[in-house]
Each structure stands twice: as C-alpha cells, then as structure tokens.
Amino acid sequence: MIVGYALRESVRRKVLVVVLVLTAAFLGLYALGTEQAFDIVDEERFGPEGAGGAVDSRELAGATLFGLSMFGTLFLGTILAAFLTLGVVRGDAERGLLQPLVVRPIGRSVLLLGRFLAAAAVCGVYVIAVYAGALVITWAIGGWVPDRIAGPALQLAAAVAVVSALALLGSVFLTTTANGIAVFMLFGAGLVAGLLGQIGEVLGSETLTNVAEITSWALPFEALYQDGLNAITADSSGFTEIALDLGPFGGAQAAGPWLWPWTLAYLALVGLLAVAAFRRKDL
Numbered sequence: 001m002i003v004g005y006a007l008r009e010s011v012r013r014k015v016l017v018v019v020l021v022l023t024a025a026f027l028g029l030y031a032l033g034t035e036q037a038f039d040i041v042d043e044e045r046f047g048p049e050g051a052g053g054a055v056d057s058r059e060l061a062g063a064t065l066f067g068l069s070m071f072g073t074l075f076l077g078t079i080l081a082a083f084l085t086l087g088v089v090r091g092d093a094e095r096g097l098l099q100p101l102v103v104r105p106i107g108r109s110v111l112l113l114g115r116f117l118a119a120a121a122v123c124g125v126y127v128i129a130v131y132a133g134a135l136v137i138t139w140a141i142g143g144w145v146p147d148r149i150a151g152p153a154l155q156l157a158a159a160v161a162v163v164s165a166l167a168l169l170g171s172v173f174l175t176t177t178a179n180g181i182a183v184f185m186l187f188g189a190g191l192v193a194g195l196l197g198q199i200g201e202v203l204g205s206e207t208l209t210n211v212a213e214i215t216s217w218a219l220p221f222e223a224l225y226q227d228g229l230n231a232i233t234a235d236s237s238g239f240t241e242i243a244l245d246l247g248p249f250g251g252a253q254a255a256g257p258w259l260w261p262w263t264l265a266y267l268a269l270v271g272l273l274a275v276a277a278f279r280r281k282d283l
Contacts, residue, residue: 019080023130026072031137037061038142062144063233069134074225077127077160082183084119085167086176109275119164124157131156146232155228158263159221165267169274190222220263227255
C-alpha cells in the first residue's frame with residue numbers, strides 16, 4: 001500500500017515526467033556525441049594498426065563515451081531518487097499527509113521501508129533502462145560493447161538505492177530544500193573523492209589515494225560506480241588499459257569481493273538509523 005502511495009504521489013507531482021524529458025535529452029545528446037566521436041575515429045583511421053598497436057582508439061573512444069554515459073545515468077538516477085524521497089518524513093508531516101499513514105497497523109518503520117522499496121525499485125529500473133539505451137546507442141553507432149554488461153548495470157541500480165536510503169534518512173531531520181542540498185552535496189563529495197583518487201595515482205600521493213578510498217567506502221555509491229567503470233574494460237590490456245583507468249568523473253577502480261556485502265550492510269545501518277530517529281520524532 002505504501003509503495004503504491006509513493007508511486008501515485010510521484011506521478012501526481014509530475015516527477016516522472018520531468019525525469020523522462022531529461023532522459024530523452026540526455027540520450028539524444030549522447031547519440032549525437034557518440035556519432036561524432038566515432039566518425040572522427042573512422043576518418044583518422046585510428047586503431048591498433050594506425051596507432052602502432054599501442055592504443056586501440058575505437059575501444060578507447062567507446063569505453064570513454066560509455067563511461068561518461070554511466071556517470072550521466074547515475075546522475076539522473078540520483079535526481080529521481082532525490083525527488084522520490086526528499087520530503088518523505090518532515091515534508092509530508094508539515095503538509096499534514098504523514099500523520100494518517102503512521103497509525104497502526106502500518107507504523108513508522110513500515111512507512112519508511114515501503115517508501116525506500118518504492119524509490120529503490122523505480123530508480124533501479126530507470127537506471128538499468130537508461131544504461132541499456134546507452135549500450136544500444138554505442139553498439140549501433142560504434143560497434144563497441146563493454147567487456148561486462150550485467151554487472152555495471154546492477155551496480156548503478158545499487159548505487160541509486162544507496163542514494164535513496166541517504167535521502168530518506170535526511171528527510172527525518174531536514175526540510176525538503178535542506179535535504180535536497182545535502183543529498184547533492186554528498187553526491188558531489190563522492191565525485192570529488194574519485195577525482196582525488198585519480199590525482200593521487202598520477203602524483204603518487206598515498207594520502208590522496210587513501211582519502212579517496214575511505215570516502216568511496218563511506219559513500220558506497222561512488223565505490224559501486226568506480227567498480228562498474230572498471231568492469232566495462234575488464235579485458236583491456238597494455239596502454240589502452242592505463243588510458244581507460246582514468247575514467248570520467250572518477251577513476252575506474254576494482255573494489256574487490258567485499259563491496260556487495262558492505263553495500264547491503266550500509267543500507268541496513270542507514271535504515272536502522274532512520275527508523276530509530278523517526279520513532280523519536282514528534283509529528
């Protein structure tokens with residue numbers, strides 16, 4: 001019931017309409033940019049033969065463009081997650097919409113769980129669909145496909161689920177506007193962490209690398225994004241691999257086997273904190 005209420009509310013507020021318009025514009029621009037990039041690659045006859053075998057420019061162009069599309073997909077998914085969760089507690093309470101929903105037998109914890117499941121499901125389906133659209137565009141125009149397809153898509157879905165959980169937690173304490181600012185600042189902090197990691201690797205700075213790694217695990221959506229970037233070129237080698245590791249808006253980094261267990265534990269911890277804070281909140 002709560003999931004259905006959340007979806008109907010998002011439709012009433014035209015959230016999905018706004019996101020669909022942004023998505024169409026994004027995919028249109030991506031298709032145009034991809035066509036232009038591969039036209040240049042073909043005209044200049046770049047590739048393993050033209051570059052002396054050092055860099056496969058077609059793979060470099062395809063992976064870089066697709067990595068950029070993954071960032072765009074994550075960003076749009078974050079916008080959708082924010083719209084669906086920013087005013088769940090304090091915003092709805094101030095409008096008088098929340099009080100009738102938290103009486104028994106529903107309760108506060110069920111309300112939060114339902115709203116999270118609704119946001120995570122919608123955002124997860126959305127980012128996978130946009131990911132698939134960018135994949136089809138890249139393959140149709142440039143003939144390039146990533147080395148791993150399913151894994152990065154699932155990681156983007158998990159990343160927006162983490163953002164949804166953080167936005168839901170923020171809605172317990174902050175007004176809708178303040179929560180929106182906080183969510184996008186956290187998103188920006190994750191991107192900065194990825195860029196610091198790139199700079200640290202280039203300069204050989206262990207401090208910057210450690211800061212980037214700690215931040216990416218403190219904000220697991222960034223670790224999921226970096227690991228997804230790494231997966232799309234998992235079979236690359238040589239100088240091409242080095243060039244592709246410096247992905248757009250955060251370097252491609254393999255996170256290891258603990259990423260998924262930590263993500264699940266992180267979601268559980270954020271959920272427990274949100275429930276505990278919501279139970280003490282006077283509506």
